[in-house]
Each structure stands twice: as C-alpha cells, then as structure tokens.
Amino acid sequence: MHQPLSMPGKVALGATTLFGLLYLIFGIAWLAAPAKIAAALGASLLEGAGLATQLGDSAAFFLCAGGFMLYGVFRRQSNYLMAGALLIGLVAPARVVAWQFHGAALTMEPIVIEVLTFIVVFLAARSVRSD
Structure with missing residues (x-):
C-alpha cells in the first residue's frame, strides 16, 4: 500500500501525468498526422527511408517517454x-x-520545456522513492 504523498509530491505527480499525456499525444501524432506534428515542432518531413526513420524513431521516443511517465x-x-x-x-x-558543433539553430523554448519536464519528473520520482 502506498503512503500518502506530501503536497509537493502530489503536485509533481500531477504535472508528470500531464507531461506524460502530452508526450503520448506527440507520439500518436507522429503516426497519425506527421506533417502537423513536424510543423508544430519546427521540423520538416524527410522523404523515403529518412521519413520512415523519422516517423518510427520520433513516435517511439515520445510514446516511450510518455508511457514511462504515466506507468511510473x-x-x-x-x-x-x-x-x-x-x-x-x-x-x-x-x-x-x-x-554548438553542427550549425543547428539554438532553440531555447524546447530546451526550457525539456529541462522543466526533467526537473518535474525527477522530483516526482524522488517523492515516490521516499514513499
């Protein structure tokens, strides 16, 4: 049986649930509407084998990240x-x-979201571990 969590732990788990759902939706979008999700993420779609890799890897990445968060x-x-x-x-x-090394654009908004996601989910993991 799980112990009751502190309020910060509950908030972290709630936010993690939202992040997990968001990333699951991104994963599904890569399979269902790749042009829309690519545009939303500032990417362009590749062609041929590159498109298969892009969709497969991107969908798997987001589905796994979101699935791990929600399962956790x-x-x-x-x-x-x-x-x-x-x-x-x-x-x-x-x-x-x-x-820094390959001439890509420095995309601060996604970096901030990724770091925020990491911090929130890390805090959720700590609160569950101390449960």
Whole structure:
C-alpha cells in the first residue's frame, strides 16, 4: 500500500501525468498526422527511408517517454519515472551539441520545456522513492 504523498509530491505527480499525456499525444501524432506534428515542432518531413526513420524513431521516443511517465505515476515506480525523465531531459544537451558543433539553430523554448519536464519528473520520482 502506498503512503500518502506530501503536497509537493502530489503536485509533481500531477504535472508528470500531464507531461506524460502530452508526450503520448506527440507520439500518436507522429503516426497519425506527421506533417502537423513536424510543423508544430519546427521540423520538416524527410522523404523515403529518412521519413520512415523519422516517423518510427520520433513516435517511439515520445510514446516511450510518455508511457514511462504515466506507468511510473500510476504504479508509483520511480525507475519508470526516471526513464521518462531521462529520455526527455537528454534532448536538451543534445540540442546544445547540435547548435554548438553542427550549425543547428539554438532553440531555447524546447530546451526550457525539456529541462522543466526533467526537473518535474525527477522530483516526482524522488517523492515516490521516499514513499
């Protein structure tokens, strides 16, 4: 049986649920409406084998991140929460590497969202672990 969580823990789990749903929707969108989600994320669609890779990898990434977060919330399992947090959180430094070494645009808004997601889900994982 789970112990009652502190108010910050409840808030972190609630926000994690919202993040998890958001990322699941992104994953479904990559499969159902790739042009729309690509445009929303500032990307363009590739062609041929590149498109298959782009859709497959992007859908899997978002579905796994969101799924891990939601499973971690509902089962109160910190390991799953951390898996979701790391999947999203590691995108931010990868964006900085892409900007610094490969001429990509420095996209601060997504970086802020990714770092915020990581922090919130990390806090949720800590609150569940201390449960």
